[in-house]
Amino acid sequence: MLFDTHVHLNVSHFDEDREEVLQRAKEAGVENMVIVGFDHETIPKAMEIAEQHDHIYAAVGWHPVDAIDMTDKELAWLEELSSHPKVVALGEMGLDYHWDKSPKDVQQEVFRKQIQLAKKVNLPIIIHNREATEDIIQVLQEEKAEEVGGIMHCYNDSVDYVDACLKMNFYISLGGPVTFKNATLPKEVAKYVPADRLLIETDCPFLAPHPNRGKRNEPAYVKLVAEKIAELREVSYEEISKQTTENAKRFFGLIDG
Numbered sequence: 001m002l003f004d005t006h007v008h009l010n011v012s013h014f015d016e017d018r019e020e021v022l023q024r025a026k027e028a029g030v031e032n033m034v035i036v037g038f039d040h041e042t043i044p045k046a047m048e049i050a051e052q053h054d055h056i057y058a059a060v061g062w063h064p065v066d067a068i069d070m071t072d073k074e075l076a077w078l079e080e081l082s083s084h085p086k087v088v089a090l091g092e093m094g095l096d097y098h099w100d101k102s103p104k105d106v107q108q109e110v111f112r113k114q115i116q117l118a119k120k121v122n123l124p125i126i127i128h129n130r131e132a133t134e135d136i137i138q139v140l141q142e143e144k145a146e147e148v149g150g151i152m153h154c155y156n157d158s159v160d161y162v163d164a165c166l167k168m169n170f171y172i173s174l175g176g177p178v179t180f181k182n183a184t185l186p187k188e189v190a191k192y193v194p195a196d197r198l199l200i201e202t203d204c205p206f207l208a209p210h211p212n213r214g215k216r217n218e219p220a221y222v223k224l225v226a227e228k229i230a231e232l233r234e235v236s237y238e239e240i241s242k243q244t245t246e247n248a249k250r251f252f253g254l255i256d257g
């Protein structure tokens with residue numbers, strides 16, 4: 001069984017065939033997934049899909065690219081949603097220095113407010129990071145994010161920063177890029193992260209793993225990610241799928257007792 005910790009089945013790319021995509025995920029052994037909402041359109045859709053399916057959960061947050069659109073009203077909305085039984089984390093939140101729609105200082109302010117909210121409602125956080133690893137680690141440290149813990153989603157930087165993340169009770173999630181031929185960093189990270197802190201994801205519809213690179217990604221392909229990680233760590237596919245599923249259930253508080 002597999003746990004895809006980061007999917008966007010809530011975007012329009014899946015409007016035509018969402019139920020077929022879910023069926024293919026089931027056939028590939030993907031038992032659970034977390035749908036991540038990140039703005040006015042995708043948050044209600046994530047809640048709707050999670051409410052309709054037992055094995056699907058939701059995370060809600062404000063994306064750093066759109067940080068400039070987050071007011072106190074949106075923050076209050078996130079707080080209200082945080083008590084919903086299907087909401088297992090806040091995010092994705094973080095910093096994205098690739099796009100310049102929202103200035104860096106605005107992104108950091110919105111990121112800090114969401115970490116503070118996560119501590120208030122006691123939910124872990126999901127971090128989106130693009131070209132901003134050092135600033136992200138600094139904000140997480142200053143805001144004492146270790147009190148709630150989190151996921152570095154689709155981690156794509158040097159292994160050198162992994163220890164700082166682990167120290168703050170963070171998990172490292174790997175996606176499609178670990179399967180890309182020319183991607184050396186995620187392969188090193190896949191070998192380095194302790195077994196009990198490793199998670200897998202698709203981030204679908206984006207970042208489809210090899211040999212589907214460039215196509216629309218979907219949760220069934222998380223199997224390709226797990227297979228590649230098993231190969232890199234020289235363990236069985238069964239061991240990786242069992243371990244990452246256990247880790248995800250522990251992280252999201254889905255283990256009874």
Ligand SMILES: [Zn+2]
Nearest residue numbers: 092128129153
């Ligand atoms: Zn992201």
Ligand SMILES: [Zn+2]
Nearest residue numbers: 006036092203
């Ligand atoms: Zn995402």
